Amino acid sequence: MARHVLLKVDSTMNEAARLAPGLSGPAWIFAHEQTAARGRRGRDWRAPAGNFSATLVLRPREGLAQAALYSFVAALALEAALAHVGGPHARLSIKWPNDVLLNGGKIAGILLESLALPRGAHALAIGIGVNLAAAPPRDALEPEALPAVSLAGETGLSVEPVEFLPMLAQAFAHYDRQFQDYGFDPIRNAWLARAARLGEEITARTGHETHRGTFETIDATGALILTGPHGRRAISAADIFF
Structure with a gap:
């Protein structure tokens, strides 16, 4: 290379x-x-x-x-x-x-x-x-x-x-x-x-929306899977805060 x-x-x-x-x-x-x-x-x-x-x-x-x-x-x-x-x-x-x-x-x-x-x-x-x-x-x-x-x-x-x-x-x-x-x-x-805070509660901000929940996993597309009060959510792009 x-x-x-x-x-x-x-x-x-x-x-x-x-x-x-x-x-x-x-x-x-x-x-x-x-x-x-x-x-x-x-x-x-x-x-x-x-x-x-x-x-x-x-x-x-x-x-x-x-x-x-x-x-x-x-x-x-x-x-x-x-x-x-x-x-x-x-x-x-x-x-x-x-x-x-x-x-x-x-x-x-x-x-x-x-x-x-x-x-x-x-x-x-x-x-x-x-x-x-x-x-x-x-x-x-x-x-x-x-x-x-x-x-x-x-x-x-x-x-x-x-x-x-x-x-x-x-x-x-x-x-x-x-x-x-x-x-x-x-x-x-x-x-x-090697994932930081896997299984713990995190905050994901996507534009003007804020989602809080448990960092469950990433899916086959690399999206973050967050489980919170409103169920399971796949997030493809966001800023993450601990």
């Missing part, structure tokens, strides 16, 4: 969109520095020196119908790479739909975007940001958001971002092979084994 290593870029997601039409296969785009990184729903993503920023560009075999499930593949790969770095004392979990937590705080986020290619084709860009060295302060976050943490702050361990890239790429390749060979079921089972 190709790797493009850049000293500085506006965002690896933007660079992915620029490079995608000319790529012959999957490629990682890594940057030592981003000047205009973004997260979900256009939110700013702070990426100070020493943190990890990369985007994987690929073309899902089943097209965009399969694309959303790659957030679970990416989350498992991130959790595995961080476990390799952090060792047995790193308490990691995955928050639906696409955040990785360390000791209960957010250490990494994932952003998926569809990229239009010539002749009606599409590619998928999977943006990944990891707080290896530093985390944004509490006042930079939304009021009810989980605290942000870093690998260095929680464990005292340090790893260079460019050294983290092959760890993540190897873990992603492992879970992607499972996904391609056996479908979503093994990915779903592995994800649920």
Whole structure:
């Protein structure tokens, strides 16, 4: 799998969109520095020196119908790479739909975007940001958001971002092979084994609606299944609060 290593870029997601039409296969785009990184729903993503920023560009075999499930593949790969770095004392979990937590705080986020290619084709860009060295302060976050943490702050361990890239790429390749060979079921089972607050009460906000209930599972489409006072509800997109 190709790797493009850049000293500085506006965002690896933007660079992915620029490079995608000319790529012959999957490629990682890594940057030592981003000047205009973004997260979900256009939110700013702070990426100070020493943190990890990369985007994987690929073309899902089943097209965009399969694309959303790659957030679970990416989350498992991130959790595995961080476990390799952090060792047995790193308490990691995955928050639906696409955040990785360390000791209960957010250490990494994932952003998926569809990229239009010539002749009606599409590619998928999977943006990944990891707080290896530093985390944004509490006042930079939304009021009810989980605290942000870093690998260095929680464990005292340090790893260079460019050294983290092959760890993540190897873990992603492992879970992607499972996904391609056996479908979503093994990915779903592995994800649920690492899911934060599974079986507990959570809050899901979808636009102007708020739903509270027990996080029961995720279904075959990756939707969150919430059981509350009004029964069982499948939620395909939401912000989750504990």
